[in-house]
Amino acid sequence: MILRTATRADLPAVLALLADEERVVDPASVVVDEAYERAFAAIESDRRNELLVLVEGETVLGCLQATYIPGLGKHGAERVLIEAVRIRADRRGGGLGRELMKRAVDRARLRGCGLVQLTSNKRRTDAHRFYASLGFARSHDGFKLAL
Structure with missing residues (x-):
């Protein structure tokens, strides 16, 4: 298995993973519209963003987005x-x-990040147990405002 930065060719597979957590969605059935194209181009061109895919052969098995945030906390370390x-x-x-x-996490450590943080929908209780098993602690409550 390889972890690499996603390419435009991976976009349908990534969108298929995001479309439904409970079943496998055929990437060929995913419509990649202009909004997805713009979003992918913005991620791809921003050195503080990575869309990463875990690939076996030609199959995308997993994905995540990592956004590197500069800050003054943690003595100026990126998170x-x-x-x-x-x-x-x-x-x-x-x-x-x-x-x-x-x-x-290894990539973040090599980049010099001082903290890894993530968000997860409150309904994803299995994911929460998974993150806790990796050592993530529930240290903050998050808030969102839909615009």
């Missing part, structure tokens, strides 16, 4: 925000999520 973590529904339970997160 990384990890979001949109997904593993294909038919490949869960075999350690792929753990491997994906380990590699993402």
